[in-house]
């Protein structure tokens with residue numbers, strides 16, 4: 010039955026009763042992100058009293074030890090630490106732990122029993138989320154075991170079961186297809202939430218509002234006025250102890266295949282017919298389908314890769330990638346990747362999207378820059394004093410989420426001298442209010458059954474398909490690495506690429 | 519303070535920013551709202567409150583104080599900066615405040631016209647009225663300027679009796695969004711109750727409610743009437759669940775205990791208001807009984823008691839035997855409530871409809 014009481018509430022998005030089961034609960038992601046996010050939601054009263062968490066892992070612990078581990082994690086990683094001990098204690102009471110190897114079927118019998126018990130004692134109503142926060146090789150066995158234990162459906166009528174899968178979703182197209190196939194044999198697609206934390210960020214969500222709630226930008230949002238688009242995700246750090254994972258991944262897989270292609274699709278998609286999850290995801294998929302496929306023979310005309318060597322970061326000398334612990338000294342893994350995408354539709358004909366991501370860049374910054382065309386005829390004489398650039402609209406995703414518009418203005422004085430000025434909007438200051446952490450938003454969305462900000466199966470497969478030729482060619486070729494200095498904005502080849510492609514330049518974000 | 523003069527104020531506003539920028543580079547100036555505050559209370563916490571709010575909703579604050587009984591006739595003004603550190607950023611966020619004091623009845627009357635030229639164009643205008651709204655200017659004068667009016671019936675001597683007046687005002691000024699902080703104080707409790715009815719066990723009973731009793735602290739009563747929050751809570755259930763307008767109000771005891779009859783599709787629903795000596799301050803206790811012909815009875819008790827624990831729930835359905843939970847909640851501060859109100863600029867239709875029901879309820883209670 011519907012619940013009229015939940016309409017018109019001021020706190021619109023309170024989660025329904027449910028249990029979240031975290032596989033890999035002793036791991037880094039749970040400690041850094043998931044537990045702080047759940048605690049924050051609880052603090053804001055967005056999780057009801059009928060909520061519980063079950064952690065699963067091989068590490069031997071009882072409930073108490075798990076609670077202590079989580080207390081320490083939240084103290085260290087939650088934004089305000091353990092702001093309110095009382096609130097934390099009441100949250101921690103509902104933390105449970107099952108010690109066992111998720112490959113063993115026996116674990117799921119205990120899990121099933123605990124879930125049933127919690128439904129009765131805590132009123133969690135048979136609603137369940139399984140969060141796969143383990144190394145990806147465990148995804149398949151966990152899904153199989155959940156299916157065997159019949160935990161893929163709820164024993165309670167009208168209750169729901171959902172599964173959240175962390176990145177990486179596959180290693181290439183083949184493995185992504187196989188994983189989708191397997192997950193699909195146990196769960197229905199509407200139960201599957203493939204998380205991409207970029208989509209939980211405020212600016213990324215704001216892309217839609219910005220484009221479709223303002224009348225003045227959408228008319229300009231096409232090939233008539235836009236010269237090109239640059240999407241950047243730069244990190245200042247190196248591999249940070251995750252060499253084992255990164256060696257097998259590289260920048261293209263780690264950042265572009267998922268996060269940046271998601272951002273790209275939001276920027277390039279057509280207006281959806283409604284805010285319905287499937288309407289939005291349909292439009293994103295449509296624009297992905299319109300991206301011109303890159304043939305194996307033309308990879309060099311569409312992509313550039315790089316790997317950092319020694320250099321400087323944060324004022325300190327830092328080693329090159331190949332010297333990092335756990336990295337093969339001959340490694341050909343790219344720590345920088347850049348791809349040019351062309352979209353073959355009416356809106357974007359001839360407008361290149363340059364997408365880049367790299368490690369050990371001068372600073373951590375993610376942004377989308379829309380570079381408008383130059384004015385058709387420049388009235389003003391250009392003198393040495395003038396600096397005229399075309400208008401640029403920048404959406405900063407991190408840090409300092411916000412939007413900047415660059416335009417030209419006259420310098421005060423008798424002569425007509427022109428300067429670029431920025432009109433700046435910063436989330437943090439204009440709305441003096443804190444944006445929720447991406448994981449908070451996404452966990453709550455999943456509890457509420459809103460998959461809009463999660464990746465759909467077809468989109469994941471399409472994005473792998475688009476990048477496969479690049480991955481194939483790069484795997485076959487031996488690059489001359491390292492080719493950029495730590496602390497720089499990437500390889501010279503990437504600058505040359507843009508210079509040759511219409512005399513363009515990378516922005517310095 | 520100096521005698522009000524628009525040019526001087528504007529000059530001072532400019533100088534203020536120049537001085538602030540020269541002094542402190544890590545300052546950010548932002549502006550998203552015109553916040554008009556009319557203060558009758560002269561409470562000393564107001565300044566802290568303004569700083570708190572300005573941190574979340576930077577804008578121009580126009581603080582109006584009226585002293586209609588003063589012997590002189592004078593409007594004076596003063597400009598100041600309100601700065602607060604943005605959490606986690608180490609930067610100061612500053613907004614501007616113009617304080618305007620009107621002495622004498624005629625000056626108080628002119629306040630609305632006096633502040634109007636100081637409003638920043640294109641930004642929403644929110645009027646926070648800390649005191650008793652009356653026909654006197656500037657309340658009426660500012661109603662046409664404001665996009666939203668925030669009242670707090672807890673400032674009134676007869677808060678419950680005043681609800682029908684607010685309802686009339688809301689009806690008459692459709693283009694203005696109204697809020698009562700006393701209604702906002704119920705948000706957490708309401709969402710908690712709504713959340714409980716998401717549980718399938720309880721949801722199955724949502725159309726089988728047969729009686730509702732709202733208990734409140736004896737001291738919180740408005741003379742013999744229940745306090746506004748108790749009336750709002752009952753009215754919310756009536757409105758949301760589409761029950762009939764309550765009638766046949768009976769006074770059960772002299773202490774302010776009332777019984778009324780409502781109904782849903784021909785089935786009667788008993789409503790009761792009862793003061794309770796075991797509750798303090800703004801504690802509320804809601805007791806709901808659910809019964810249908812073919813089902814066992816179910817009971818729900820939700821108690822909001824900030825001094826004790828927060829929100830306590832007891833639930834008994836055939837499948838759930840006395841599930842007792844306690845959710846830790848703190849009493850929301852005035853700054854928190856106001857901040858939330860400043861986030862919602864449009865009309866809150868739930869509030870408007872609940873207010874309409876509440877006005878009807880109060881009329882029933884008053885004639886009893």
Ligand SMILES: NC(=O)c1ccc[n+]([C@@H]2O[C@H](COP(=O)([O-])OP(=O)(O)OC[C@H]3O[C@@H](n4cnc5c(N)ncnc54)[C@H](OP(=O)(O)O)[C@@H]3O)[C@@H](O)[C@H]2O)c1
Nearest residue numbers: 033035036037038039066067068142143144145175176177
């Ligand atoms: N860390 C991040 O910031 C981040 C960001 C984005 C995505 N991710 C993704 O999220 C997932 C979890 O990340 P993480 O950093 O938390 O991973 P992690 O620390 O390497 O592993 C999580 C937990 O999985 C269990 N585990 C590890 N190897 C196992 C094995 N062979 N068999 C059974 N259990 C094993 C371990 O717990 P026990 O030893 O107790 O069993 C470990 O604590 C990964 O897929 C990762 O790619 C992580």
